[in-house]
Amino acid sequence: MQPFTYMRPTTAPDAVSAFASAGADARYIAGGTTLYDLMKLNIEQPRHLIDITAIAGLDKIETDGDRLRFEALAPMSAVATNDVIIRDYPVLAEALSKAASQQLRNMARVGGNLLQRTRCMYFRNGADGVYPCNKREPGSGCAALRGLDRGQAVFGTSDACTAVSPGDFPVALVAMDAQLEILGPAGSRTLPIGDLYRLPADTPHLEFTLAPGEMITAIVVPKTAAGRGSTYHKIRDRESYAFALASAAVALEMDGDQVSRAHIALGGVATKPWRAPEAELKLAGQRLTPEVALDAGRAAFSGASPGKYNGFKVELGARTVADALLIAAERSRS
Amino acid sequence: MSTAPFPDRARIDAFDKVRGATEYAADIQFPGLLHAMTVTARIAKGTMTELSTDAAMRVPGVVRVLTPDDFPPPPPTGGEDGPPPPPPTLEKRIAYRGQPVAVVVAETLEAAIAGAEAVRPNFADEQFSCRIDSAGAESESTEDWTAGDAAEAMAGAATAIEATYESPTQHHNPIELLATTAVWADGRLTIHECSQGVNVTKGSVAGALHLDPALIDVKSAYIGGGFGQKGLAQRQTALVAHAAMLTGRPVKLVLPRGQIFHVATYRPNSRHRIQLGADATGKMVAARYHAEHEQSRTGFFSPAEYHESPIRMYGIENYLGTAANIRIDRQAPGYMRAPHPQASCFAFESAVDELAYKLDRDPVAFRIENDTKVDPKTGHPLSSRLLNECLTEGARRFGWSRRSAAPGSMTASDGTQIGWGVAAGCYPSMMPPAIATLRIGANGSTRFATSGHEMGQGIRTAIAAVLLEGLDINADKLDIVIGDTTAAPQHMTAGSWGTAGAVPVAAKAVERMRAAVSELLAGRTVAGNLHRQLATVRRPYIEIEVSQVGAGQNDDALAQLREGGFVVAGPEYPEFTTMSYIAHFVEVHIELHTRRIRMPRVVSIADCGRVISPRTAASQVRGGVVWAFSAALREATEIDRRYGGYLNNDLADYVVAVNADIGEIEVGFVDQPDPLANSMGLKGLGEVAMVGASPAIANAIFHATGKRMRELPIRIEHLL
Ligand SMILES: Cc1cc2nc3c(=O)[nH]c(=O)nc-3n(C[C@H](O)[C@H](O)[C@H](O)COP(=O)(O)OP(=O)(O)OC[C@H]3O[C@@H](n4cnc5c(N)ncnc54)[C@H](O)[C@@H]3O)c2cc1C
Numbered sequence A: 001m002q003p004f005t006y007m008r009p010t011t012a013p014d015a016v017s018a019f020a021s022a023g024a025d026a027r028y029i030a031g032g033t034t035l036y037d038l039m040k041l042n043i044e045q046p047r048h049l050i051d052i053t054a055i056a057g058l059d060k061i062e063t064d065g066d067r068l069r070f071e072a073l074a075p076m077s078a079v080a081t082n083d084v085i086i087r088d089y090p091v092l093a094e095a096l097s098k099a100a101s102q103q104l105r106n107m108a109r110v111g112g113n114l115l116q117r118t119r120c121m122y123f124r125n126g127a128d129g130v131y132p133c134n135k136r137e138p139g140s141g142c143a144a145l146r147g148l149d150r151g152q153a154v155f156g157t158s159d160a161c162t163a164v165s166p167g168d169f170p171v172a173l174v175a176m177d178a179q180l181e182i183l184g185p186a187g188s189r190t191l192p193i194g195d196l197y198r199l200p201a202d203t204p205h206l207e208f209t210l211a212p213g214e215m216i217t218a219i220v221v222p223k224t225a226a227g228r229g230s231t232y233h234k235i236r237d238r239e240s241y242a243f244a245l246a247s248a249a250v251a252l253e254m255d256g257d258q259v260s261r262a263h264i265a266l267g268g269v270a271t272k273p274w275r276a277p278e279a280e281l282k283l284a285g286q287r288l289t290p291e292v293a294l295d296a297g298r299a300a301f302s303g304a305s306p307g308k309y310n311g312f313k314v315e316l317g318a319r320t321v322a323d324a325l326l327i328a329a330e331r332s333r334s
Numbered sequence B: 001m002s003t004a005p006f007p008d009r010a011r012i013d014a015f016d017k018v019r020g021a022t023e024y025a026a027d028i029q030f031p032g033l034l035h036a037m038t039v040t041a042r043i044a045k046g047t048m049t050e051l052s053t054d055a056a057m058r059v060p061g062v063v064r065v066l067t068p069d070d071f072p073p074p075p076p077t078g079g080e081d082g083p084p085p086p087p088p089t090l091e092k093r094i095a096y097r098g099q100p101v102a103v104v105v106a107e108t109l110e111a112a113i114a115g116a117e118a119v120r121p122n123f124a125d126e127q128f129s130c131r132i133d134s135a136g137a138e139s140e141s142t143e144d145w146t147a148g149d150a151a152e153a154m155a156g157a158a159t160a161i162e163a164t165y166e167s168p169t170q171h172h173n174p175i176e177l178l179a180t181t182a183v184w185a186d187g188r189l190t191i192h193e194c195s196q197g198v199n200v201t202k203g204s205v206a207g208a209l210h211l212d213p214a215l216i217d218v219k220s221a222y223i224g225g226g227f228g229q230k231g232l233a234q235r236q237t238a239l240v241a242h243a244a245m246l247t248g249r250p251v252k253l254v255l256p257r258g259q260i261f262h263v264a265t266y267r268p269n270s271r272h273r274i275q276l277g278a279d280a281t282g283k284m285v286a287a288r289y290h291a292e293h294e295q296s297r298t299g300f301f302s303p304a305e306y307h308e309s310p311i312r313m314y315g316i317e318n319y320l321g322t323a324a325n326i327r328i329d330r331q332a333p334g335y336m337r338a339p340h341p342q343a344s345c346f347a348f349e350s351a352v353d354e355l356a357y358k359l360d361r362d363p364v365a366f367r368i369e370n371d372t373k374v375d376p377k378t379g380h381p382l383s384s385r386l387l388n389e390c391l392t393e394g395a396r397r398f399g400w401s402r403r404s405a406a407p408g409s410m411t412a413s414d415g416t417q418i419g420w421g422v423a424a425g426c427y428p429s430m431m432p433p434a435i436a437t438l439r440i441g442a443n444g445s446t447r448f449a450t451s452g453h454e455m456g457q458g459i460r461t462a463i464a465a466v467l468l469e470g471l472d473i474n475a476d477k478l479d480i481v482i483g484d485t486t487a488a489p490q491h492m493t494a495g496s497w498g499t500a501g502a503v504p505v506a507a508k509a510v511e512r513m514r515a516a517v518s519e520l521l522a523g524r525t526v527a528g529n530l531h532r533q534l535a536t537v538r539r540p541y542i543e544i545e546v547s548q549v550g551a552g553q554n555d556d557a558l559a560q561l562r563e564g565g566f567v568v569a570g571p572e573y574p575e576f577t578t579m580s581y582i583a584h585f586v587e588v589h590i591e592l593h594t595r596r597i598r599m600p601r602v603v604s605i606a607d608c609g610r611v612i613s614p615r616t617a618a619s620q621v622r623g624g625v626v627w628a629f630s631a632a633l634r635e636a637t638e639i640d641r642r643y644g645g646y647l648n649n650d651l652a653d654y655v656v657a658v659n660a661d662i663g664e665i666e667v668g669f670v671d672q673p674d675p676l677a678n679s680m681g682l683k684g685l686g687e688v689a690m691v692g693a694s695p696a697i698a699n700a701i702f703h704a705t706g707k708r709m710r711e712l713p714i715r716i717e718h719l720l
């Protein structure tokens, strides 16, 4: 770990200008649960930390009107336990409450959550130069490609990187067509959440589309009737405190027994939060039986390209989507 | 000996522990303390060609960098039977990735870390083998374990099965990290380390640094989980001690978990090929079993001992156990809870289940009918064996009679597959000698000092149970001093022999103390507890010393104990063999589609002789079952054969069971004293608690699905 400066601005514009004057080696820090971890592993080596948690009034959770709005500094645990979210948008509450541990969720903020980095073991282990990793050290190669790839992605991979995008909440937000409010040196803008994430292609070290100094200030989710008929179904190696092997964020608008509109996104299997339009299309107008659900799951994974040890994610993922659809349909009826 | 059951008693240190008042090795503060951090080898095998410390010395706060040049050459190794040689200190020869090559000592932890990162050694690397099946791995056979004539009996068997089972590399991961603080003052070296064997640590450091052991004291009052990882001196111990001597200041090192994965011992990846044969009546008559495991180039953790439990599980008169080390370029594996039988009884008890199914027999009845009263290996009687009582009582509590025998025949309404499985375990019951002093003061205090280590298993609570049962003393001013070479001669605490070492000697101390008090009172009746009585007769204190040896041991054992030696009696005592037993009954549920495996309930019944501390005993069994679950369904250390080293080296990625994974665990004890093992009739428990629970889970999965899982860990992908 190397020495760094640390400051705690109290307004968002102050934070943005502090970042601009600090330069490229600066990082915002919120809960610190990702950033400090990676700093201790020497993977992140910022020279300036701009702690944004002292910014007043940037942690509101708004559920009135025609949208949900979570400000960036709202703790994961606060959004996960919000009564309206639990009742009307279980997919969002579950994506948060099934992530990490209670202690981490208390510290971590929903803004920082969107920017966590991969758990690829070779990425996390290589700061001493043993394992080549293009994400950590562009051009060094990818140890995971012919390595222990049980946890790696089956969608969106490239010859340079197969690392999974690990977050759960972003998957749910992608399914629900969320928008981000962003404040930067050049002013503010909004961005569909799906456009925040890049595919690795041949530049896996570039993960997000934020410009230097841009800060996420809020997450906005349009309200939809599909919210109540929703779930985040997460299959992992243990019952809590583990990242997904495969997960599905599903929300259904039903017309009686028939699906009128399905939202489906996949986690744990792709290099970015992965929307599954093939499966959504397949379901439209269908009566949701277990067979139809499994067909949709299989459709979602039709384009998968697994490696050596992660082939099971294709079948597991399809079944996870199928189970999620049945849970969501059940909820939409109650 | 009274044989009345001991009453339930809370842990005597529970209140301090939940308040955070208990001091572990890393908590003890010293003025002028320096912090150390190790620099590790980036190659898996070869030689360090250059080590520049200039950049590290320029880091503000760095005081000194220790390199291989600072250490004396390794001591000559002793004979085959002596204590294991001390771990090497710093060397230029690299035997495995992650080996320490330098130690940076600094005023702050941050400076030590920054200094360690600034040391960039150069290496000449060599071809290496880091997995059991890597090219360059060398197989080396060890001694056989035999009974009767297995080849002939197998040839005559009416029914036989043959299968191979595998258990992965797994790491202990106690919550407490490896912590050492060394203080060099007034010509004495005092080491505070989380150690299950302060005597071993003392001898090892003396050997490594060429010091007189009489100058060294080692203290380990509380350990935050040991599980065998802390039985021997650590690679870091002599490094920290030497740093303290060179700098003249106390030095502390708390090794980061990622480094612990690379230097501490671990459960080696092992393979078990088993042939089991039964005669026409369904009696098991022959077993042929070959075990092999990954091993370092120089390690000594013996694969032959995989046979120690299986050969005594049943009355199989013909047994041929062969074994081999597969030597590769990794650090040495070692003892990890239920060290050999976790893997070998997984294999053996799975094989027994397979044979029971092949014979169309109920797996509980099949085990009961294959009972034995003699040790097939020695022909001697077993001093006590109540495995059938464990099986019968477990079956009753579990409701085994309601089991539908056919695999895949029990399902819940939502399609969840239900499986009921059983397996048993046994483990040697051993006993080290002990010397104890007991001092009761008129001021209300009592001090009992003996050999032993408290790693959370509850040894102090067991000792207190005996002292408080036999003596009218203040419970709240009872000081039990263990894990301290200055308090009493110490023996390593491992292998479930802690209670057998400490409790009979405590009982003897009670007897001797009562005699001493009645001699003092000489027939007078004096009111009040012992403290009051002493005060009344104006005696400031009474102190007595007692010693105790295991069956077949004599004063030589006490002399060896005083020398810090390894002197465990059993399980083969001169005229009998003593084993502890357990039976586990497990229910698993397997989800219809996504195949998650859950374990809603377990019933475990143990025969550990007389139960001294019911609460901590039950806790040991629950802990054993939890870890067996974790070992069966969760844990595996990932090694990429191209690089060596361990990839998932933190608690986020090395997946251990969590609370949410664990269902109801019902624990019961036969609680019958063993007539021969020792004066208290107790047998070991901590190890046997875990033995057999992993195969019970695998057997339950077979019952649920019809799929025989022969390789651990069993994960979702294996059942999809
Ligand atoms: C052991 C462990 C297990 C975990 N398990 C899970 C899991 O199962 N599922 C899951 O989804 N997550 C999991 N997580 C990840 C956890 O959810 C994230 O670490 C957390 O959400 C990050 O939030 P934070 O506020 O702590 O971010 P920080 O660490 O403070 O920041 C993360 C990154 O975001 C940047 N940043 C922070 N806030 C902003 C902002 N407003 N605008 C722009 N940039 C910003 C920082 O510069 C940094 O690069 C786990 C983490 C750990 C350590």
Ligand code: SF4
Residues within 6 Å of the ligand: A118, A120, A121, A122, A123, A132, A133, A134, A135, A136, A141, A142, A143, A144, A145, A160, A161, A162, A163, A204
């Ligand atoms: S998959 Fe990506 S993150 Fe992992 S080693 Fe390869 S390049 Fe690095």
